[in-house]
Amino acid sequence: MATQWRDAPPTESAWKPVKGMSASERAEEQDKAAGGRKNRYLPGSSGRTVLASIYLRLPPKSRRVYAYLRWPEGRKTRERYVCQVGCDTREENLAQAWRHALSVGLASLQRPKESAQSWASSPAVRSVMRANRSRDTRPEMALRSAVHALGLRYRVDRQPLAGLRRKADLVFAGPRVAVFVDGCFWHGCPEHYRPSTRNSEFWSSKIEGNRNRDAQTDEKLAAAGWTVIRVWEHEDTQQAASRIAQAVLAWRTDPHPHRGAGSLNGRH
Template structure:
């Protein structure tokens, strides 16, 4: 992609070139851009705001994005950057105001690791103790940008461990009292994506099992084992 094409892409995602304008500490007005990154061994895409400052390029973390296309991810990241104000993203990390609406939400955000969370590790251990073997953090279907936490290829069973906050658990989810529109939209998007993932996998002949992070790992492991053993294809 050429520099001109990249500029057009950023303008469109931001909703116009003027929305990308950012005043630097030196008083200059520059054009900011959104950079998308997919870290190795991660199923999440991270968005960063970037802008030139003197001879250096500065950047600050904006948010995680979860859409299916680059165009949609850029637009989602720009909406978040603009909602908090581009100038606020210039502040050093240690002094920037948190987007979390409360200490509880801030704690959830910090604990939102791409993989190997405590509930995932506990479930893996319980499933392994039942004698089952599986793959971790893999896309069940080739070409589908959705990664399951546990994948049983032979039985075609995909297991997802869902966080109560990020996936809107009916029992434990509490809506944010600040920046309500953003957080409600984020959780709604996650739930919509979950439903779409379930539909795509089911249509392809997979069994989808979702486990809430608050569930007892032993009970969830038994539920998974029952499904896997029932669907496993006998070896000849």
């Protein structure tokens, strides 16, 4: 993501705040970099939202600037690594770090997955989050087995497109078919998603952000000639496997079909 300063360490203007900045000026600086104050809020451990900031650090004898997400927790300040940045100015580096933090989800940076239950807003949400895994979920494993039984071979948890920071659950490189297995809660299933009654504004924004990210992923892959298939976790596994097989076999019949027309999913 970031470049390195190879010939000399970065100047202080790339990471250090201007001397004499007031608290309100620093807050405005963070708001601007994050694209608005609303983007800086996190669910705190007490159930209330807290205001996060990006802190830039240049370790001693280093030529790399690192960005950390910081937020208050009681009387303490917590922080977690976000990314390495490589722009010439502090303003640009803050904006770069905020873009990355927002793209991966602030909450995922705030806490390790095993501790997520401490700030989940309700028992129902905690249950969903405990069951949430980045890969090898039960629906994924069932779909892999069904697709494999149809004689199809694929790669698992791979980036379909170089430069696009998205991983598909099943990737068929030759036919350019990317399959995503979407959880009903995290991706806002129109049939089964039920918004949390606590911290509703945060969770509604979170799920809507996931849906927008899914749509952007579909558009970028389709533009690059990929067929995108999205499978809800509640879908019948055999029917989903048949959809995937049809897309792959269509390419085998005609390896040069018209691509980029959309994705094969039942999204509303």
